[in-house]
Amino acid sequence: MRSTIILISGPSGSGKSTLSEALAETLSESLGPDCINIIHEDNYYRDQNDKPFEERCEQNYDHPSAFEHELLLTQLQQLQSGQSVDMPVYDFCQHTRSDQVKTLKPSKIIIVEGILLLSQAKLRDFSDLNIYVDAPIDICLIRRLERDIHQRGRDMASVLSQYQATVRPMAEAFILPSRQHADVVLSGTSKPGRSLALLRDHLATVVGTQAPS
Numbered sequence: 001m002r003s004t005i006i007l008i009s010g011p012s013g014s015g016k017s018t019l020s021e022a023l024a025e026t027l028s029e030s031l032g033p034d035c036i037n038i039i040h041e042d043n044y045y046r047d048q049n050d051k052p053f054e055e056r057c058e059q060n061y062d063h064p065s066a067f068e069h070e071l072l073l074t075q076l077q078q079l080q081s082g083q084s085v086d087m088p089v090y091d092f093c094q095h096t097r098s099d100q101v102k103t104l105k106p107s108k109i110i111i112v113e114g115i116l117l118l119s120q121a122k123l124r125d126f127s128d129l130n131i132y133v134d135a136p137i138d139i140c141l142i143r144r145l146e147r148d149i150h151q152r153g154r155d156m157a158s159v160l161s162q163y164q165a166t167v168r169p170m171a172e173a174f175i176l177p178s179r180q181h182a183d184v185v186l187s188g189t190s191k192p193g194r195s196l197a198l199l200r201d202h203l204a205t206v207v208g209t210q211a212p213s
């Protein structure tokens with residue numbers, strides 16, 4: 001079995017995770033629930049257990065060097081060659097890898113979502129379909145504020161200072177230019193069903209005759 005790899009990239013808060021879940025749900029209906037893995041690029045943030053918490057809070061998490069993209073590519077290659085992998089698990093509240101891993105079994109489809117995937121030539125060349133999710137930057141910031149405060153243990157002041165120091169400048173330097181590498185650009189403010197409809201022909205090409213209707 002050769003896995004089909006689908007990358008979903010775009011700015012933080014644009015709607016990548018939401019689209020990934022919607023796509024996985026739709027594909028599961030036609031291919032079966034065990035046919036799909038979703039991998040979050042976030043799990044490949046570098047381990048920082050050797051640094052004190054205060055220092056971890058100050059890191060730039062929006063530069064490509066913050067990620068271990070080589071490990072992500074290696075694990076995608078292993079999954080594609082039929083091997084299970086132990087994916088790292090990231091703890092956003094602690095800004096480092098947790099001591100857990102998640103074992104992934106090979107699957108027909110692998111959806112990978114994350115901010116900097118399309119900035120990486122080796123990853124986008126390895127992928128069968130490259131999707132970029134776009135949304136206005138004010139919408140992304142509002143969504144991020146809500147999420148980081150409610151789910152990632154942050155306060156408004158730290159989210160806003162990080163946004164100005166690294167999130168926005170790195171997005172301008174690395175994420176927004178990566179849009180040019182996408183096979184398809186989707187709106188992160190449209191209903192997910194509309195995005196799935198726009199993906200139909202692309203999915204038929206990469207997934208084959210069993211693409212969702």
Ligand SMILES: Nc1ncnc2c1ncn2[C@@H]1O[C@H](COP(=O)(O)OP(=O)(O)O)[C@@H](O)[C@H]1O
Pocket residue numbers: 010011012013014015016017018019143147187188189190191192
């Ligand atoms: N198409 C959409 N329409 C309305 N709200 C959305 C849409 N996509 C995502 N959201 C909301 O925006 C927030 C961030 O979405 P998420 O998918 O987690 O973004 P990302 O993975 O790009 O950081 C979530 O609260 C989600 O419910």
Ligand SMILES: O=c1ccn([C@@H]2O[C@H](COP(=O)(O)O)[C@@H](O)[C@H]2O)c(=O)[nH]1
Pocket residue numbers: 011012013042045061062091092094095096114115167
């Ligand atoms: O320890 C960390 C690691 C990452 N971040 C921020 O997370 C986003 C990426 O997550 P999405 O789910 O794709 O939005 C990135 O912009 C980093 O700034 C963090 O704050 N702390």
